[in-house]
Amino acid sequence: MATGRTHRPATRSRGIPEATVARLPLYLRALTALSERSVPTVSSEELAAAAGVNSAKLRKDFSYLGSYGTRGVGYDVEYLVYQISRELGLTQDWPVVIVGIGNLGAALANYGGFASRGFRVAALIDADPAMAGKPVAGIPVQHSDDLEKIIQDNGVSIGVIATPAGAAQAVCDRLVAAGVTSILNFAPTVLSVPDGVDVRKVDLSIELQILAFHEQRKAGEEAASDGGVPTAAARGESADQGPDGDMPAVMPA
């Protein structure tokens, strides 16, 4: 998961495994594309290919929702779109606030995928008084002093944190106190929240570091086996770094 999930103690909600829930949006996207092309039905094999998963896994995932397929034919695209949307709660309107309108916050506000599926940017909030009133993506930025009032007036239960790391926990606390129970955190910090509040984090830096790990491993293996075309990474200054550092290095203290 490019995304780390919260450390919920395996709360299998309503019998649907967490791993399945995480894949439903993927299926929904593929199905929506099919729907736009007016494809009436789709087999588990085709849909699985479009979503990039195993077909057995997809069938098992759908089996948690109920028996929505027809043997010998496949799944009705429109019907499945509706069922998954309903299961994910996308048939209702979710007002969302974005806190921290810097580069990232502005990018999120402008992001089209927001409005597309039940999500509506109810307000943009920033701590900088100079930002107040300035429109971003057509929505005027409001000052964070009014955070609680904004949350309550709009019935917001989902908050997006795009502030610097230092401000994230304080913002989080205020959001939760005001009634927000789901938080999407872009700040590079571990947020602590009371039980019953969900936090998901998106962390660019962590994703890059995971890629770097695998990249290093690939470069190391390649240098060892010397097979295949040399990658762009395997050039120049790798002389001082062994491919697999097993030496004790410099033990401090």
Place this chain on the structure above:
Amino acid sequence: MATGRTHRPATRSRGIPEATVARLPLYLRALTALSERSVPTVSSEELAAAAGVNSAKLRKDFSYLGSYGTRGVGYDVEYLVYQISRELGLTQDWPVVIVGIGNLGAALANYGGFASRGFRVAALIDADPAMAGKPVAGIPVQHSDDLEKIIQDNGVSIGVIATPAGAAQAVCDRLVAAGVTSILNFAPTVLSVPDGVDVRKVDLSIELQILAFHEQRKAGEEAASDGGVPTAAARGESADQGPDGDMPAVMPA
């Protein structure tokens, strides 16, 4: 995972489980914070709390790297920072290109966490000729015609895709052909890549949908049990939607 991981067939690289690799950056961040506060040593219990994980899990994670702790004392912060950095490949320099300099791409280019740990934005690439030469985050945007040359000249092996969904696969193909072997994808599409290429995806829309699922579940449970303070979500127009829709709904065809 905000993060969904690639469907690699459980490639346990060098004996370090994938789940552990995904947590190493988290530990590294907590350790760096300790290091800046000049804390000399830390116990698994303290560090686990800071990283938001179970202490036994943390110890097992570290055990894959080697025996770097001292019983009765804990872990040497500086030493551990170095070991994890080395394991993740952050002791070397990773030039990165960002393709697609829209709102998101610009936000990524400006993101400080990029440069902080071994990553260096080598180039910004966009398909819009009007963008060419315009500086973003102090780096002039280059046209995508020169993509292959840029990759090769800079020895880039990690690419970030921040283009619209429609362009993502084509950009991906060109990146891979030019020698990129790790891709961080922000476009809402499933990318198909040859073996040996890692893809991690960051998908705002998917994260929000997962939150919506849990949010809906919470609202449903609350309406059923009627315990605790009503959340901001449990207001108004939930009359037409049963808390647990088990009725057959409208079966098409």
Place this chain on the structure above:
DNA sequence: CCATCTTTGTGCACGCGTTCACAAAGACAT
């Protein structure tokens, strides 16, 4: 109405990840 063929839904086995619980190891005081 029957045979055939396609595709779903799922029982089952396997492997990974998590957590508990404890023995081994070392620091530290006396």
Place this chain on the structure above:
DNA sequence: ATGTCTTTGTGAACGCGTGCACAAAGATGG
């Protein structure tokens, strides 16, 4: 040097997720 106390490192059990493989279901053609 010896005992005590803290904390690591890990064996073992458990649970979840994945994928195979197949029986059941239904469509389709004759």
